[in-house]
Amino acid sequence: MTVNIKRLNASQADFDSQLATLLAWDDSVDHQVNESVRHILHEVKTRGDKAVLEFTEKFDRLNVASVAELEMSQARLRQALKTIPEDQRVALQQAADRVRDYHERQDQKSWQYQDEDGTVLGQKVTPLDRAGLYVPGGKAAYPSSVLMNAIPAKVAGVAEVIMVVPTPDGVVNDLVLAAAAIAGVDRVFTVGGAQAVGALAYGTETIPAVDKIVGPGNIYVATAKREVFGTVGIDMIAGPSEILVICDGKTDPDWIAMDLFSQAEHDEQAQSILISPDADFLNAVETSINKLLPTMERADIIRTSMTDRAALIHVADLSEAAKVSNRIAPEHLELSVENPEALLEEIRHAGAIFMGRYTAEALGDYCAGPNHVLPTSGTARFSSPLGVYDFQKRSSIIGFSAKGADRMGRVASVLARGEGLTAHARSAEYRIKND
Structure with missing residues (x-):
């Protein structure tokens, strides 16, 4: 089955309206989901551990006598680190080292100065006391998210990082636990869904309340985070994954097709966009897409994503490509061009910018070093990647x-x-x- 990708041309009179239609994404919360989440949060807030146990039995099919039984010990985390295959252990450690090294450079220090009257002014930078990290479980288990969320918190000096991760039917992902051990997570509870968010926000007899909740999750988790914001801080309301590639037409089209696939395989709502001044290259990439798609394990998801939300955009030149990119403000932006440094000067809005033909976005997801928790849905216009600064607060000093x-x-x-x-x-x- 051939995939026909939407074609847009920046020179067309209706380009702006076509682009707006392409980018439109309904982030409204389903009424039933909202009501369900509010009920769960109320129950956890008012009934604590008992409600957490009931919802864990209902949604994850785990029947235990106490929430304490849902806590993973540090010994269990270390055991997971020992038992995973050596290549995974080495890769996790290498990724963690790079993520830590990058984020240590973000660490902000307190500062003061004295004016001519002897008055002291400054800023005191203080880490949060406690941060909560939500990690998806089951099929969607992402050890990379553990590293990206927990390491900046520990670099910031957060005293206690509490991780929650669902384990449906008691199935534990050792790679996730191993990542928690490497990242320095302090406590892990095998609780998921809106009930886990509620427990972190309000605290229960066993699970301590946190100051901020970070980490990805399904629509129930995202809705719960939206609901508890104000009681606690949250990282962001994340939309579908996005990649935008600007290419001068000189990169292997197979490379670009696979880069587009790397986000399309996340889910059907993910968005992959290629912008180029070379119309023949756009055709070549579409040919590569159809050639490579049958080889992909998640071909059905990719096909739906590419059919419904992808686009190939023809522009007059790279400068116009930058203008279109700034309008989109993508989560991930690849500058697959001869001189990415020059084009970088024209980029104003992007979550992460990948420079040059050899910089695949996938490297940023795992081991480049910068954080992969990035603003989506155009929010890169005013938001930044998750970082050490998200786990610190600043107090003004006036004397x-x-x-x-x-x-x-x-x-x-x-x-x-x-x-x-x-x-x-x-x-x-x-x-x-x-x-």
Whole structure:
């Protein structure tokens, strides 16, 4: 079955409306899902461990007497690390080392300075006390997500990282547990779904409440995270995976086709877009897509994704390609061109930018070093990748000297009285020297 990819041309009068239609994605929450999640969260908030046990039995078919039985010991995590195949253990460790090295460079320090009056001003950077990490279980088990979420938290200095991961029918993924051991996760509970999010947000008799919840999940998990935001922080509301490739037409079309597949295989809603000034190259990539698709294990998912949401976009030149890319603000952006550094200057919005023909986006998912938790659905216009800074908060430091309080108190007095806030003004005026 031939896949026919949507074709767009930036020179067409209706290009903007066609692009808007292509990018449209319905992120509204299903009413039934919303009601179900709210019920689960209320039960966990009001009934704690008992509710967690009931929902775990209902959804994961696990019947245990206490939530304590759902906790994995550190010894169990270390055992998983020992028992996985050696090549997986080595790969996990190499990936973790690179992720840690990259994120250590993001670590922000407190700072202070003194002005001419002797007043001290600054910023105190403090890690969160406790972070919660949601990790999908069952078929969608992603040890790479454990590394990408837990390592920045530990680099930031978070004292306790609590991981929750569902184990339907008691099936445990040792690769996920091994990743938790390498990343330094402190506690692991085999709880999933909205009930796990609720337990992390509100705390139960056994599972401690956290300050922030990060990590991917299904629609119930995403909806639960949206609901508890405000009680706790969250990383982001993630949409489907996206890749946008800008190519000058000189990269092997098979490479580009497979790069597009790398996101399309996530799910049917994933979006893969290729932009090029070379129309013949767009044709060559479409030929590669149809040639390679039958060889893919997840061919059905890829076919649906490519048919429904992919696009091949013809532009006049690479500069116009950059303008279209900035309009899209993709999660992943590959600059598969001769001189990516030059084109980089024109890129303003992207979650992660992959430079040159040899930089496959897939490397970023696992072991390049930068975080693979990235803004989707155009939110790269105002959001950033997950990082150490997401697990730190900043407090302003203000320490006036007597001279500074006198000088700036006069300023505050004028502004406060201008706003009609007399107590503010008098509070500042008490520190003003009488002339």
